[in-house]
Amino acid sequence: xxxxxxxxxxxxxxxxxxxxxxxxxxDFQATTMFWYRQFPKQSLMLMATSNEGSKATYEQGVEKxxxxxxxxxxxxxxxxxxxxxxxxxxFYICSAQTPAGGSTDTQYxxxxxxxxxx
Amino acid sequence: QxxxxxxxxxxxxxxxxxxxxxxxxxxxxxxxxxxxKHGEAPVFLMILLKGGEQKGHDKISASFNEKKQQSSLYLxxxxxxxxxxxxxxxxxxxxxxxxxxTRLQVFP
Numbered sequence: 575x576x577x578x579x580x581x582x583x584x585x586x587x588x589x590x591x592x593x594x595x596x597x598x599x600x601d602f603q604a605t606t607m608f609w610y611r612q613f614p615k616q617s618l619m620l621m622a623t624s625n626e627g628s629k630a631t632y633e634q635g636v637e638k639x640x641x642x643x644x645x646x647x648x649x650x651x652x653x654x655x656x657x658x659x660x661x662x663x664x665f666y667i668c669s670a671q672t673p674a675g676g677s678t679d680t681q682y683x684x685x686x687x688x689x690x691x692x
Numbered sequence: 693q694x695x696x697x698x699x700x701x702x703x704x705x706x707x708x709x710x711x712x713x714x715x716x717x718x719x720x721x722x723x724x725x726x727x728x729k730h731g732e733a734p735v736f737l738m739i740l741l742k743g744g745e746q747k748g749h750d751k752i753s754a755s756f757n758e759k760k761q762q763s764s765l766y767l768x769x770x771x772x773x774x775x776x777x778x779x780x781x782x783x784x785x786x787x788x789x790x791x792x793x794t795r796l797q798v799f800p
Binding site: 667681 | 786790792
C-alpha cells in the first residue's frame with residue numbers, strides 16, 4: 575500500500591514556458607502533500623506544504639508566484655513552475671502523508687520528475 | 693535547521709558493517725530514515741518515535757537517543773542492494789526536514 579505517482583517522469587522545456595507536475599496518492603487519501611526539490615548530490619529541500627482545500631504554505635525563499643501549488647482533492651496535488659528558467663532545472667519530488675495522526679505520520683514519496691529547462 | 697549526518701560517505705565491501713549518525717540542534721520528536729537510489733525517490737525504511745527506541749528489519753536497525761538529539765542507523769553484513777544515499781528526517785510540526793545525507797557504496 576501507500577503508493578504515490580508523479581507525472582511526468584521527466585520534462586524538457588524552453589526557458590519562459592510553464593510546466594505542470596502532478597502528484598497522486600493512489601491507494602489512500604492524503605490531506606497533506608509536500609513538494610521537494612533536489613539538486614544533484616544534495617539533500618531534499620522542502621519547498622511547500624500542500625493541504626487539501628486550502629492555500630499552500632511555502633518555505634522561506636521559495637517564490638509562491640513562481641511555484642504554484644494546487645491541492646484540489648484528497649488524492650491530487652499539482653505543482654506548476656511558471657516562466658521556467660535554466661536555474662529551475664532540478665529533480666522535483668512530491669510526498670503524501672498517511673493520515674495516522676501526529677508524529678507517527680509517514681511520508682511516501684512519488685518517483686520524482688526531472689525538469690530540464692533549456 | 694537541517695540535521696547533520698556523518699559520515700558524508702562510506703565505502704564498504706559486501707558483508708561489512710556501517711553506522712550512520714544523524715544529529716539535530718533542535719529537540720527531536722521522531723526520526724525517519726530513508727534510502728534513495730540514484731535518480732529515484734526516497735524509500736521509507738523506518739520511523740522511531742520514542743527516546744531509547746530501537747527497531748530493525750532484516751539487517752538494518754536504528755536507535756534514537758532523545759536526550760542527545762541523535763539517531764543512528766546500523767547496517768549489518770551489508771549487501772550490494774544497500775548502496776544508495778541514506779537520509780534521516782526529523783519532524784518539526786507538520787514538516788519533515790531531511791538531513792545532509794550519507795552516500796553508501798557496497799562493492800563485491
